Amino acid sequence: MSDRRRGRSGWLLPCWLLLHGVALARLAQAGPSSGSPAQRALEIEFLLAQWQIEAAEAALEPLLARAPQQPEVLAAAASVRFHRGDHEAAVSLFERALAADTRHLLPAPLRELAGVARSTAELVRSFVSTRSPGGHFVIRTSRGRDQLLAPFAGEALEALRGRLARDLGFAPDEPIVVEFYGAPDDLARASPLTVDEIRRSGTIAICKYNRLMVVSPAAFPRGYPWLDTLSHEYVHLVLSRRARNQLPIWLQEGLAKLFETRWRTDDAAPPPLSAVQEHLLDQALARHRLIGWGQMHPSMAKLPTQQATALAFAQAQTAMSFLVAREGPTAPRRLVEAIADGADAWEAIGLVAGLDRRAFDRAWRQYLTRLGLRPYPGLVPPALSFGPEPSHEQQIRALRARRAQDLFRLADMLRQRGQRAAAVVEYRKALALLGGRDPFVANALARTYLELDAPEQAIESLTPLLAYYPELAGPQTTIGVAYLRTGDHQAAASHLEVALRVNPFAPELHCSLTQALPRGPRRERHARLCQQLTHQPR
Amino acid sequence: MHSSSEIDRFILRLRRRVRRAESAALLALFAGAAALTALALLALTPAAESARGPQLAALLAAASWLLSLAWSWWRLRSRWRDPARLVARLGPQHRALRSDLLSSVQLAGAAPSTCSPTLLAALARQTSEALRQLPPAGVLTPPSWRPAALLGGSAALAWTAALAWHPGYWALAARQLVDAVRAAPQVARQPLVGAVVLEYRYPAYMGRAVVRVPDTTGDITAPPGTQVLVRATSTVPVSHADLVVSGGDGGLALRQPLGVGPHGVLSGVLTVGDAARYHFELLTGGARALRDPIERRIEIEPDLGPKVALVGPPNDTAVNARQQIELGFGAEDDWGLSQVRFVYRIDTQPPTSRTLWQHPVIGAPARYASGTHVWDLGALELAGTFTLRYWIEATDNDVIHGPTSTRSSVQRLTIVNREQQHAQTLGQQRQLLEQALTLLAEHLLLPSSRPRSLRHPPAPAPGGSRLAALLEQQTRWVAALRALNQQLRRDPLVSAVVIRSVAALVERWHALLRSAPTGTAAAPSYYRRSIVALERDTLLLADLIDEQQLQTLGVTARELQSDRARLATLIARWREAPSPALRARILREMERLGQRATQLMQATNRLHATLPDEYLNASAVEGLAVGRDLEQLRRLFHARQLGGVEALMAQLDGKLDQLQRLLDANVEQFRSARLDERERVWHAALGTLHELQRQQQQLAGATESLVRSYRQRGAQLLEDRLAGLVARQQPRAEQVQRHLRTTAPQRLASYHREEIERTLRWTGWLQERLAAHDLDQAAQLAQRLADGLEQVGADLREDTLGDDVPGWREPQDRAIAHVERALGLAQQIAEDLEQALPRPSTLLREPERRQLRELTQQQRGLAKQAAGLERTRDGDVAGDLLGERGRELLGQARRMMRDATGQLGGLEPQRAHSAQQGALQQLAELQLLLEQSRRPGPAEGAGGERERVAIPGAESFAPPPAFRRELLDAMAESAPSSYAQQVKQYYRELVR
Numbered sequence A: 001m002s003d004r005r006r007g008r009s010g011w012l013l014p015c016w017l018l019l020h021g022v023a024l025a026r027l028a029q030a031g032p033s034s035g036s037p038a039q040r041a042l043e044i045e046f047l048l049a050q051w052q053i054e055a056a057e058a059a060l061e062p063l064l065a066r067a068p069q070q071p072e073v074l075a076a077a078a079s080v081r082f083h084r085g086d087h088e089a090a091v092s093l094f095e096r097a098l099a100a101d102t103r104h105l106l107p108a109p110l111r112e113l114a115g116v117a118r119s120t121a122e123l124v125r126s127f128v129s130t131r132s133p134g135g136h137f138v139i140r141t142s143r144g145r146d147q148l149l150a151p152f153a154g155e156a157l158e159a160l161r162g163r164l165a166r167d168l169g170f171a172p173d174e175p176i177v178v179e180f181y182g183a184p185d186d187l188a189r190a191s192p193l194t195v196d197e198i199r200r201s202g203t204i205a206i207c208k209y210n211r212l213m214v215v216s217p218a219a220f221p222r223g224y225p226w227l228d229t230l231s232h233e234y235v236h237l238v239l240s241r242r243a244r245n246q247l248p249i250w251l252q253e254g255l256a257k258l259f260e261t262r263w264r265t266d267d268a269a270p271p272p273l274s275a276v277q278e279h280l281l282d283q284a285l286a287r288h289r290l291i292g293w294g295q296m297h298p299s300m301a302k303l304p305t306q307q308a309t310a311l312a313f314a315q316a317q318t319a320m321s322f323l324v325a326r327e328g329p330t331a332p333r334r335l336v337e338a339i340a341d342g343a344d345a346w347e348a349i350g351l352v353a354g355l356d357r358r359a360f361d362r363a364w365r366q367y368l369t370r371l372g373l374r375p376y377p378g379l380v381p382p383a384l385s386f387g388p389e390p391s392h393e394q395q396i397r398a399l400r401a402r403r404a405q406d407l408f409r410l411a412d413m414l415r416q417r418g419q420r421a422a423a424v425v426e427y428r429k430a431l432a433l434l435g436g437r438d439p440f441v442a443n444a445l446a447r448t449y450l451e452l453d454a455p456e457q458a459i460e461s462l463t464p465l466l467a468y469y470p471e472l473a474g475p476q477t478t479i480g481v482a483y484l485r486t487g488d489h490q491a492a493a494s495h496l497e498v499a500l501r502v503n504p505f506a507p508e509l510h511c512s513l514t515q516a517l518p519r520g521p522r523r524e525r526h527a528r529l530c531q532q533l534t535h536q537p538r
Numbered sequence B: 001m002h003s004s005s006e007i008d009r010f011i012l013r014l015r016r017r018v019r020r021a022e023s024a025a026l027l028a029l030f031a032g033a034a035a036l037t038a039l040a041l042l043a044l045t046p047a048a049e050s051a052r053g054p055q056l057a058a059l060l061a062a063a064s065w066l067l068s069l070a071w072s073w074w075r076l077r078s079r080w081r082d083p084a085r086l087v088a089r090l091g092p093q094h095r096a097l098r099s100d101l102l103s104s105v106q107l108a109g110a111a112p113s114t115c116s117p118t119l120l121a122a123l124a125r126q127t128s129e130a131l132r133q134l135p136p137a138g139v140l141t142p143p144s145w146r147p148a149a150l151l152g153g154s155a156a157l158a159w160t161a162a163l164a165w166h167p168g169y170w171a172l173a174a175r176q177l178v179d180a181v182r183a184a185p186q187v188a189r190q191p192l193v194g195a196v197v198l199e200y201r202y203p204a205y206m207g208r209a210v211v212r213v214p215d216t217t218g219d220i221t222a223p224p225g226t227q228v229l230v231r232a233t234s235t236v237p238v239s240h241a242d243l244v245v246s247g248g249d250g251g252l253a254l255r256q257p258l259g260v261g262p263h264g265v266l267s268g269v270l271t272v273g274d275a276a277r278y279h280f281e282l283l284t285g286g287a288r289a290l291r292d293p294i295e296r297r298i299e300i301e302p303d304l305g306p307k308v309a310l311v312g313p314p315n316d317t318a319v320n321a322r323q324q325i326e327l328g329f330g331a332e333d334d335w336g337l338s339q340v341r342f343v344y345r346i347d348t349q350p351p352t353s354r355t356l357w358q359h360p361v362i363g364a365p366a367r368y369a370s371g372t373h374v375w376d377l378g379a380l381e382l383a384g385t386f387t388l389r390y391w392i393e394a395t396d397n398d399v400i401h402g403p404t405s406t407r408s409s410v411q412r413l414t415i416v417n418r419e420q421q422h423a424q425t426l427g428q429q430r431q432l433l434e435q436a437l438t439l440l441a442e443h444l445l446l447p448s449s450r451p452r453s454l455r456h457p458p459a460p461a462p463g464g465s466r467l468a469a470l471l472e473q474q475t476r477w478v479a480a481l482r483a484l485n486q487q488l489r490r491d492p493l494v495s496a497v498v499i500r501s502v503a504a505l506v507e508r509w510h511a512l513l514r515s516a517p518t519g520t521a522a523a524p525s526y527y528r529r530s531i532v533a534l535e536r537d538t539l540l541l542a543d544l545i546d547e548q549q550l551q552t553l554g555v556t557a558r559e560l561q562s563d564r565a566r567l568a569t570l571i572a573r574w575r576e577a578p579s580p581a582l583r584a585r586i587l588r589e590m591e592r593l594g595q596r597a598t599q600l601m602q603a604t605n606r607l608h609a610t611l612p613d614e615y616l617n618a619s620a621v622e623g624l625a626v627g628r629d630l631e632q633l634r635r636l637f638h639a640r641q642l643g644g645v646e647a648l649m650a651q652l653d654g655k656l657d658q659l660q661r662l663l664d665a666n667v668e669q670f671r672s673a674r675l676d677e678r679e680r681v682w683h684a685a686l687g688t689l690h691e692l693q694r695q696q697q698q699l700a701g702a703t704e705s706l707v708r709s710y711r712q713r714g715a716q717l718l719e720d721r722l723a724g725l726v727a728r729q730q731p732r733a734e735q736v737q738r739h740l741r742t743t744a745p746q747r748l749a750s751y752h753r754e755e756i757e758r759t760l761r762w763t764g765w766l767q768e769r770l771a772a773h774d775l776d777q778a779a780q781l782a783q784r785l786a787d788g789l790e791q792v793g794a795d796l797r798e799d800t801l802g803d804d805v806p807g808w809r810e811p812q813d814r815a816i817a818h819v820e821r822a823l824g825l826a827q828q829i830a831e832d833l834e835q836a837l838p839r840p841s842t843l844l845r846e847p848e849r850r851q852l853r854e855l856t857q858q859q860r861g862l863a864k865q866a867a868g869l870e871r872t873r874d875g876d877v878a879g880d881l882l883g884e885r886g887r888e889l890l891g892q893a894r895r896m897m898r899d900a901t902g903q904l905g906g907l908e909p910q911r912a913h914s915a916q917q918g919a920l921q922q923l924a925e926l927q928l929l930l931e932q933s934r935r936p937g938p939a940e941g942a943g944g945e946r947e948r949v950a951i952p953g954a955e956s957f958a959p960p961p962a963f964r965r966e967l968l969d970a971m972a973e974s975a976p977s978s979y980a981q982q983v984k985q986y987y988r989e990l991v992r
Helices: A012-030 A037-049 A053-066 A071-083 A087-100 A108-124 A145-167 A184-189 A195-201 A226-242 A249-259 A275-287 A306-327 A331-340 A345-353 A357-370 A392-398 A402-416 A420-433 A439-451 A455-468 A473-486 A489-502 A507-516 A521-535 B002-044 B052-081 B083-087 B092-108 B117-133 B146-165 B167-181 B418-444 B464-490 B496-514 B523-576 B580-607 B618-623 B626-638 B642-674 B676-717 B719-742 B750-771 B775-798 B809-836 B846-870 B883-905 B909-932 B963-972 B977-990
Strands: A128-131 A137-141 A176-181 A203-208 A211-215 B193-201 B211-216 B220-222 B227-234 B238-247 B253-260 B265-271 B276-284 B289-291 B296-300 B307-311 B317-319 B324-346 B352-358 B366-376 B386-396 B405-407 B411-415
Touching: A037 A053, A037 A071, A053 A071, A071 A087, A071 A108, A087 A108, A108 A184, A128 A145, A137 A145, A145 A176, A145 A226, A145 A249, A145 A521, A176 A184, A176 A226, A184 A195, A184 A203, A184 A211, A195 A203, A203 A226, A211 A226, A226 A249, A226 A331, A226 A489, A249 A306, A249 A331, A275 A306, A275 A357, A275 A455, A306 A331, A306 A345, A306 A357, A331 A345, A345 A357, A392 A402, A392 A439, A402 A420, A402 A439, A402 B418, A402 B523, A420 A439, A420 B418, A439 A455, A439 A473, A455 A473, A473 A489, A473 A507, A489 A507, A507 A521, B002 B052, B002 B083, B002 B092, B002 B117, B002 B146, B002 B167, B052 B083, B083 B092, B092 B117, B146 B167, B227 B238, B227 B276, B238 B265, B253 B276, B307 B386, B307 B405, B352 B366, B418 B464, B418 B523, B464 B496, B464 B523, B496 B523, B496 B676, B523 B580, B523 B642, B580 B618, B580 B626, B618 B642, B626 B642, B642 B676, B676 B719, B676 B775, B676 B846, B676 B883, B676 B909, B719 B750, B719 B775, B719 B809, B750 B775, B750 B809, B775 B809, B846 B883, B846 B909, B883 B909
Parallel strands: A137 A176, A176 A211, B220 B296, B317 B411
Antiparallel strands: A128 A137, A203 A211, B193 B211, B193 B227, B227 B265, B238 B253, B238 B276, B253 B265, B276 B289, B276 B296, B307 B324, B324 B352, B324 B366, B324 B386, B386 B405, B386 B411
8 A cells, every 4th residue: 555645735724824924923023912803813813723722722712702703703713613623613603703704804714614614513413422541532433333443543542642742742732633534525524625636645634623534444445554544643733733833744744654653662763664665765766766855845645646655755754764863763853843943944954963955865865775775576556445345356357467367266166166275276376477466366365275274375375465565454364364373373463453453344353363362451352343343234 | 419519619619719819819929020020130131241141031030930820820729629728718707617618528528437418418508508698709818918019019119219210221121121032133135224314413512513424334423422313215115114223242232213204214313322333124014124234333432531731830849938830721622621720739638729710601612721820829828848739620511421520740849948948058057167167176286287386396297097087087078068069059048159159169178188198298288288278168168157147137138028018018908998808818917027027136136146246237127126116017907097007017118128228238248357358359350340341332332333424424325326225125115014914923823923023013114214214224124124034934934833733834834935025025125225335344434444443452452351350260269250151141242242353353343333232231141140149049129039930921821712822832932941841741742
């Protein structure tokens, strides 16, 4: 799967606010702030644009007391409520503001925001809210299957919050709202993004309006690394709040990538590159096709291809890894603080690493070469697929070689008739034609080996695949089951938990984890989920 | 003594009385017995083979009667002589007197010493005194009349019954008996009669006119029941004459008295019964009985049974239970038909018959009857497989011996449930698929057959026994494939392309088996090739099965559509004229529709197990909710809401169309996905064909324009000679017309009639074109007319089938003569016009010649392209795409293209144009063939299942007059080869 798409759109409102903010700053310099309610309201919007939620709230209170019926004030109050995740209140206030705005003074971006608030309120009206164990997150999901996401999300976010508070020096005090939507189209309703933009860019999660908006992994046939994505967005939130949204995109993404796995490991060392990242970086280095830092602005999603975007993410991540490797684990915090204090990105880097832009770039490239990057022949960066789960027939027809399709069908027919050993031969032939790493064929082969009670061969058939594409829930589950059969519970749990991070809805996953995990609450939780999901209609 | 004489007188009187009474009783008894004996004798007489028997029997009977009578009378007489026995006859009421009388008689005859004379005298006196008081008549015990009464009564009853039953029989028997015992007359040396005239009056049912045959030998040949008026002239003076009929081998004679007219003319009427002989017996003036020496024959012209023929589909034709079978029948009888019935029998059930033709109550006898009958198998409501036997029975109108029925040959049809048959075929295919998979698995698990890339330790090659075992398995599998191939050809629901695919598969495997190694060294290579073949062909079998299953759904949907159409017709009829029978039929049809819809849904659901939903669209099919609509339809009909019914029917029509399109799309999608290679080749071939047609059409158009332009120039050149030329041809054309009309086409077979009418039309057009001075068209028409007349003449000459039919040949020969004359004239017209018209080579300008050269090249190129199509093969998968018929059509098209090329090059564009048109026709047929090759067998489309199995020339089975001519029309039509033998066989029967 390629790097995740995250939308940074909705830039119209911030730009508008920025311009006004500049004007306001000038005004503020002129003297004590005794502006009109409208100006004050604008200031509040500006604070919100800078992710200064508390400051905005503090500024709102007297303003409300002063001009409770003024449309700008009402709109500002609505915005604040919206940024606190109180959508119903926000909608009500927006409606009052719009009703009071007889002279149409409210700017278009606010009106748009009112629309977003309204559709968001409608969307989550029937949602269920769950508090994380530490109470720092309010997780909203639709009733039903998505409810099982809440406990895992809560645990991951609490763990990450603590570590980021230490490593970046900031953690929001108030509970952060996390919303899981059932479909990518719902994300469009809750954000300024359009459905087309979401599908084109592959955006599945947004950090915006002081909350995390994530599409449920159930919306995708094979899931996606949703916990890492969720963590990634939370890192964005922390960075935005800490640095008042002043970090450049590449730096934001680099830091988010650096810390997105911190929920599951407290290892300060930079996370390893995935096979896809390594491959892309290696190819780009060899061909001198690295993406310039400026090209990543204003959004990674604006890059022309998915591959370019994935490369950009990899570059950003390795840039931060380089910084950490060079300056230690506190480098990110110092960097963020410098920018929060007013330095621009390169000034901050200069402060932290003592390198100007060119030197940084050079040093970083050297760092890359020292990493020992290698290409992965035959690797095809996976794409996020929208839409319903493809049928078995569609998956067969998607195999790129016709002969492989035929062999697969024959293998299926043999397997259905109990001729498993013969089916293995045909599956292997098909897999060989596809380069040995096709997820669909490899998984079918491994499953057949398991039916033949040959778990070692199952593991053997999946290992090359997972070396390239670790984020495949199906094969990870299969290999986990295979390890269980060999008695290696630790390895089984490791693989099964990878699967859990990608697609937590498979009953077999939880049932297998129940066997793989040692006794304890986690095991019990998975046992419950095994029971629940096994008997739940799909 | 006085008293004794008194007693003696008494005894005497008594004796007389007793004698009379007992004689009468005796005679009555004998009379009764004689009557019964005579009845018995008469009963047996007609059956006697000769007169001897009855004669002897009569004599014996008479003799025995007489002897018995004499003996009985003698016995009675001895009793009468004995006074004592006489006295015993006195009745019981005179017991005392009887005793006295008996004593008197006995004592009077006794010796004097035994009795006192005085006492005796006193007894005598006393007895005579008593007797004086009694009349002898009163003292007798009358004889018992009971036996006589019984016999007499029985005889009377028997005679009454016999006469009531058949008086004629007894009269005949009596005559025969009398004649038998009478003394035979003397046979004359010379004929006694001459100038015999016979006048036949036939039975009314024959409708024959009276036939008078003068100066005949006297031999009679007539059907039974004919009354023959016999008139002859006696050569000797005669006072009485008889016509004596005797059966064969000297059987009993029947004597028919003849009237004797002036000049010795004898006349009488004889009714013909059985074969016999007769002669004249005369009683001359001198009372001399003479017999004419000539025995004349009475021969029976039997009323033969009817001839009947049935024309229908070939024996054991497989049809489905809903089809309509068209049958033709013809019956002929020598004297008249009364009825023609169609009889059929389902398996071993009793036969059922239906009258096809009935002679009207009033009307002349009909000797011929013919017609057609459409047998609606659907009305039999059969489900399953059955054998139907059917025939035609014709009955004549013989009222003399009773009607005779004749049966045609018994034909057979097999009702085959196509779906069941196809299910069996599919089952066979599935079995083969399973065998293939098992075989594949065994091959794959052979160590030596594993590809080297897999990390397995190399294993030794299989031993010889293993090789042999696998070869045997392969051979068995291929044998099963061959059997499947045969079965597929018999299944009407299997498309041609499937049949060809399997045939190609069989061929490939034969080739593979032939290459099987004998030793183990080459075994691994052979196994690998076997695996490749098995992999490919297993998938092919699986895909063909799935394709057929999907097509079967489409067939069911089409049947649903035709069922709906039929139901709509019935409902329309119901609107016009409701009836309980029609209502019941409508409900049955609705039931059937519902069952078929359910069948379709069930089949779709069953296919879910093996076919992905991409190719089934089960939810879309179910979403049409056809079953629900049918249920609603039934409810509306029950509620008599006809408007609602009709609206729902219209809606159902739309849904069924949609369903059909959906199912067809499923099949296409399946083919694109799984049989893409075959489809690619098929579409490519079709595309090539379309391109060929398009190019050929273009060339033909260009050629035609060219022809038109130079012809117009030619006509202009001829303008000054035109009037004269036309004036010469017009009378010829009129003569052609006259000749054709004189052929009297109404007397010819309809096929010839049609041909002649066609040529008459052409003649008319020719005249029109001549009148319009359109020489070009006129020349073409004249040539066409000549060709047509030549064909008509040839057909007429070849038609010898009716040669044995009286009156058949003459109009035919006359028609031939006229057609030949017309042909000569038409040929003259064509020749004159052709000669008058300038040659293309003289009319063509240089640009046109250039154009012709270009056209020639293009046509040549096109012929080569067509050759490429012939080489189209779907690699190893679908085999021969075109099939034998397709190659034939393509070959003909190429030939015509080559002809056109030659004709274009030879500056004969007009002929080239005809060849081009011919090529286009062949290509169009080929296109149709290709398009149909992927569809299941026949009977597609609306009414497909109800397709009528027709017989050739069925329209000719109109009511006669000329029965044979109508039937011959069937021969004249170009009957499908499957019927030809039937029709020929029929005709052979007919003319026997």
